[in-house]
Amino acid sequence: MNLESLAAELRGFVGVTRKKQIGELISFFPIESKQIIASFGEDAAVIDDGDEVMLFAADGIWSKLMDADPEWSGYCSVLVNVHDIAAMGGWPVAMVDVLSAGDPEISRRVLEGMKKGIEKLRVPIIGGHLHPDTPYSALDVAILGKAKKNAVILSSTAQPGEVVIAAYDTDGKPHPQFQLSFDSTSFKESSVLAQQLGAMRELGESGLVRAGKDISNPGLLGTLAMLMETSKVGAVVDVDAIVVPEGLTLAGWLQMYPGMGFVVTTRPENQEKVLEVFTRRGLTARVIGRVTDERRLIIRSGEEESVLFDLARECVTGIH
């Protein structure tokens, strides 16, 4: 395997590079409320609410996806938001949306997709806003969830010495109109998806994981880099341990949004238990590396090694 060319391809991959402006954004938003336990850098913000916490996140649908397939973009708006809550060890409560639609036909198709997502993932949309007269189409969805306070899984808490576990559903295929989107969910029963999403809640409530995120547009290693950056640590990943779905290449898979996937860290003594939870719930889970105190994300294959991101010098999210 040519690790250097894999690293170069992943570094230039748009799913990673477009995240860089987040850091700048945050400088505008000082947070003074003591009720806010965690915010930027997490999949969802965490708000104190007694024995529970409220989880709060928003995701916009990338205009490229919306142009490629309005139904799929509507469906994904639900899927990614539900993942943001699941990744924190919580359960979703409800969503609100803002739809800007110039073309009534695109609008209808986006809504059909959202409806499918709502039915499949069983989280209601309970309010929002419609702009029927925009010169563009856009869809933003925000989600509210809850979690037990002592069960929250953060991105900022990974520690050197822990192992990195990736878990995802390999039973799927790239979406026909959008090759960066792997669909493992739209053709499955609600109950199967609920089992898979519930893995993180079980892991959070049993205290088995130390940090975690859902795998989003930057792909498995881009998401891991964000986790490392937020936790101010690094990692060494053995790319040979990464399971690639049938018919895809490793480089291709690492640039995909996997539909249903998480990356977590855990102490080595708990790794078997974590793998068991993911496996029992229908996800393919593997230890793919370990957390280090050097702020670099290094990929390895056999004797070869390459620095994918030097997190001490460059930034992925810009959050430090």
Add this chain to the structure above:
Amino acid sequence: MNLESLAAELRGFVGVTRKKQIGELISFFPIESKQIIASFGEDAAVIDDGDEVMLFAADGIWSKLMDADPEWSGYCSVLVNVHDIAAMGGWPVAMVDVLSAGDPEISRRVLEGMKKGIEKLRVPIIGGHLHPDTPYSALDVAILGKAKKNAVILSSTAQPGEVVIAAYDTDGKPHPQFQLSFDSTSFKESSVLAQQLGAMRELGESGLVRAGKDISNPGLLGTLAMLMETSKVGAVVDVDAIVVPEGLTLAGWLQMYPGMGFVVTTRPENQEKVLEVFTRRGLTARVIGRVTDERRLIIRSGEEESVLFDLARECVTGIH
């Protein structure tokens, strides 16, 4: 006064007509969760949470406003969301945003405006999403609030026989680049705005009002029509009782977003107490009409009378 021409102008006013597609939207979103106490048609959805409720709303900034003045649109994105929570008798907790920005300079100006809103209204933005590579600029914000369960003010609970009270801050002026936006807030102290916004919480917790909304883009009577439609009632409004800020015409004022304003209904025996709460908190409050069981919004001036909206035959929001 030519009431017919006033009615015709208000009926055609874009702030009202663009709301009509909301009803169609809702048909896509069946809600099965028993935890959801109220949703579409309310300024914020209401979610059961023990002795309290969670309030959840989203608002997008109209692209016309964003083009006219990016700072002001960022500021308003905070202002309108905070009003959605205040209108329900609750208090705001936090916001998340999705910003789509093609032009980094527009982006920066929008963020400056949001920052001013956050500082002025003291509600943090704790997460969200940034699309740095869109061919358009758009800003959507969602807000989470809480309220005591027995203090929630809904839009769907107005009853015939109640009086209609409008309350707003007349100390302001139209925004220079956007004449439909009345600015009474950006130059005032945070503590003054907190006092004004707190009026609805005080009224909700004391049980003095029966229904209410914040006055939004459809203006005072457009907002009242939405409240009537959601409550399946009508109203007769004496337009001579409507206080118009200095330098504006009645027709102009009725088409403006007032910056800080609410319309509520209350039993006649409580009207003085409601007026006292609004007045003590710095808002100009007047009884402007009464709720009827005929589903029409009628405006009156002296002996003249005109049907502004026939809510039994036409729809404002499309929510029935």
